[in-house]
Amino acid sequence: MSQGNIGVVLPDYQLATERVADEGKVYELIIIGGGPAGLTAGVYAARKRMDVLLLTQDIGGQVMLTGEIENYMGYERITGEELIARFKEQLSHQEITVQEESRVASITRGGKVFIAYTDEGYSYRARTVIIASGKRSRPLDVPGEERLVGRGVSYCAVCDAPLFAGRDVAVVGGGNSGLTAAIDLIKIANKVYVVSAHSSLPGDPVLVEQVEQTPQVDIFVFCDVQEVLGRERVTGIRIRSRQEEEERTLPVQGVFVEKGFLPNSELAQDIVKLSEDHEIIIDLGCRTSVPGIFAAGDVTTVPEKQIIISAGEGAKAALSAYNYLITTS
Amino acid sequence: MAFLKGDTKGQVQKELEGLSGKVKLVLFTQKQDCQYCRESRMLLEGVASLSDKITLEGHDFKGEANVVQEYKVDRAPAIAVVGTKDTGIRFYGVPAGHEFVSLLDAIRMTSVGDSGLSQQSRELVKQLTVPVHIQVFITLGCPYCPKAVTMGHKLALESDGIVSDMVEASEFPQLASKYNVFAVPKVVINEKIQFEGALPEPNFVQHVMKAK
Ligand SMILES: Cc1cc2nc3c(=O)[nH]c(=O)nc-3n(C[C@H](O)[C@H](O)[C@H](O)COP(=O)(O)OP(=O)(O)OC[C@H]3O[C@@H](n4cnc5c(N)ncnc54)[C@H](O)[C@@H]3O)c2cc1C
Numbered sequence: 187m188s189q190g191n192i193g194v195v196l197p198d199y200q201l202a203t204e205r206v207a208d209e210g211k212v213y214e215l216i217i218i219g220g221g222p223a224g225l226t227a228g229v230y231a232a233r234k235r236m237d238v239l240l241l242t243q244d245i246g247g248q249v250m251l252t253g254e255i256e257n258y259m260g261y262e263r264i265t266g267e268e269l270i271a272r273f274k275e276q277l278s279h280q281e282i283t284v285q286e287e288s289r290v291a292s293i294t295r296g297g298k299v300f301i302a303y304t305d306e307g308y309s310y311r312a313r314t315v316i317i318a319s320g321k322r323s324r325p326l327d328v329p330g331e332e333r334l335v336g337r338g339v340s341y342c343a344v345c346d347a348p349l350f351a352g353r354d355v356a357v358v359g360g361g362n363s364g365l366t367a368a369i370d371l372i373k374i375a376n377k378v379y380v381v382s383a384h385s386s387l388p389g390d391p392v393l394v395e396q397v398e399q400t401p402q403v404d405i406f407v408f409c410d411v412q413e414v415l416g417r418e419r420v421t422g423i424r425i426r427s428r429q430e431e432e433e434r435t436l437p438v439q440g441v442f443v444e445k446g447f448l449p450n451s452e453l454a455q456d457i458v459k460l461s462e463d464h465e466i467i468i469d470l471g472c473r474t475s476v477p478g479i480f481a482a483g484d485v486t487t488v489p490e491k492q493i494i495i496s497a498g499e500g501a502k503a504a505l506s507a508y509n510y511l512i513t514t515s
Numbered sequence: 516m517a518f519l520k521g522d523t524k525g526q527v528q529k530e531l532e533g534l535s536g537k538v539k540l541v542l543f544t545q546k547q548d549c550q551y552c553r554e555s556r557m558l559l560e561g562v563a564s565l566s567d568k569i570t571l572e573g574h575d576f577k578g579e580a581n582v583v584q585e586y587k588v589d590r591a592p593a594i595a596v597v598g599t600k601d602t603g604i605r606f607y608g609v610p611a612g613h614e615f616v617s618l619l620d621a622i623r624m625t626s627v628g629d630s631g632l633s634q635q636s637r638e639l640v641k642q643l644t645v646p647v648h649i650q651v652f653i654t655l656g657c658p659y660c661p662k663a664v665t666m667g668h669k670l671a672l673e674s675d676g677i678v679s680d681m682v683e684a685s686e687f688p689q690l691a692s693k694y695n696v697f698a699v700p701k702v703v704i705n706e707k708i709q710f711e712g713a714l715p716e717p718n719f720v721q722h723v724m725k726a727k
Pocket residue numbers: 218219220221222223224241242243244245246247248249251252253254255256257258288289290291318319320321322363450453482483484485491492493494496
């Protein structure tokens with residue numbers, strides 16, 4: 187992003203499009219998701235000599251969208267890609283089948299096994315399942331947003347920030363990811379507006395201070411976005427103050443949506459119990475409402491969503507699945 | 516700035532061990548008005564030093580009109596990837612960050628002379644009757660982008676009628692704004708056909724076939 191930051195990201199080679207999963211057999215465990223939770227579950231399950239299939243859209247999950255990580259133990263600071271490269275390296279020494287570019291649409295029960303159906307039309311069977319499908323960006327849900335995706339509305343600050351050099355932009359959301367996006371954009375954009383629905387910016391104080399002290403930044407707290415304006419491309423956003431009930435338009439060419447997250451729980455909604463926030467309800471052993479189905483990480487009701495927490499939850503889920511298999515067979 | 520140091524170097528070297536045929540990287544740089552020309556040269560020098568199958572040929576974009584014409588490059592930094600013949604694989608801007616993967620992919624597929632495309636895609640692109648120019652706009656921090664870049668490059672390798680460019684958007688802002696690039700990856704095919712996102716192979720190829 188900034189000029190000093192040029193380096194290279196190393197590849198990981200396991201040809202992604204290759205089909206390695208076997209539709210004909212019954213695995214002992216299917217893990218859904220290749221983020222910290224799923225990859226850690228994979229290592230733990232493989233070390234228990236379980237016959238494991240890991241189905242995932244990608245390897246790395248949200249960690250691939252993270253620049254620097256400073257709170258994963260063992261590394262004072264490490265980039266998201268590097269951390270995932272190390273996770274993969276560790277997983278590659280285990281006996282486990284990894285099927286990338288595979289999106290699970292639903293899970294059903296068929297007798298003593300669970301069946302995972304993918305978008306691509308495949309189905310895989312196993313005696314236990316760990317759902318570790320994480321979460322994704324929450325959309326603004328206002329008029330104009332959908333029409334202007336890719337025309338100024340962005341959900342990936344690390345991807346799209348450099349495209350807004352010298353322009354005026356808004357970041358919607360004052361949590362850590364919003365503030366990090368704002369800090370990245372300060373180096374590139376002309377003016378940065380930060381819009382938060384909270385009465386003060388809810389992110390970590392170090393980040394809040396950094397943003398508040400930058401003269402190019404204007405902060406609007408206690409405000410909701412009403413509409414994204416523009417026909418062919420974004421020309422502004424209309425915001426409304428909750429306190430004064432007054433509206434104003436911010437003239438921007440870019441809108442970075444950082445409003446928190448939605449759990450990727452749709453694949454499980456017909457089979458396990460979800461919370462009001464659509465998170466998969468789990469107990470301390472990562473057990474869901476259905477015996478044999480476990481869940482781990484950001485897709486669950488576990489309090490706090492962090493890499494180290496997801497990794498720990500993945501480990502727990504794998505051991506719970508293992509114990510379930512020995513006690514039920 | 517050293518791109519490839521100790522640990523990284525060893526890993527890249529390992530990645531390059533499987534090369535069979537020779538690959539020539541033809542690099543065009545210029546002294547002025549170029550953000551990453553120096554970095555491009557250093558990166559390619561680093562890569563070329565790690566395998567005896569890879570050679571680097573440097574040219575001055577401003578001063579060597581005949582070579583510029585031969586490879587039909589129109590700005591710098593530019594890289595043309597050449598195997599037994601010119602593949603049509605191009606990089607405009609430095610293939611660092613996430614795009615380093617695309618560079619290694621391009622080298623590898625050129626060396627083994629196999630795009631790795633499905634049989635179905637191969638059959639389809641044989642039906643193309645017009646020259647196709649694919650431009651894939653990216654940024655270096657975008658984790659989804661290499662997939663789109665490499666897809667374009669596979670098609671270029673597969674078909675003599677296809678040229679496919681990686682275009683690093685912050686090096687070429689005028690071009691990015693000409694094509695209204697506000698999200699990456701953005702793919703532009705023969706100027707008219709445009710889409711965003713890293714599409715799976717069949718969908719990508721479908722868009723390319725609209726060019727005929
Ligand atoms: C910008 C940003 C910065 C962050 N910074 C930090 C930080 O500094 N420190 C920290 O500890 N945490 C940070 N986090 C949070 C951290 O990334 C997450 O808590 C962690 O990645 C959650 O891991 P997970 O495995 O539960 O889910 P995810 O990382 O979301 O992984 C989910 C996986 O499931 C796959 N998947 C989803 N749906 C399906 C499906 N239907 N079928 C198949 N596969 C599917 C996805 O492809 C992905 O591989 C950050 C997050 C973001 C977005």
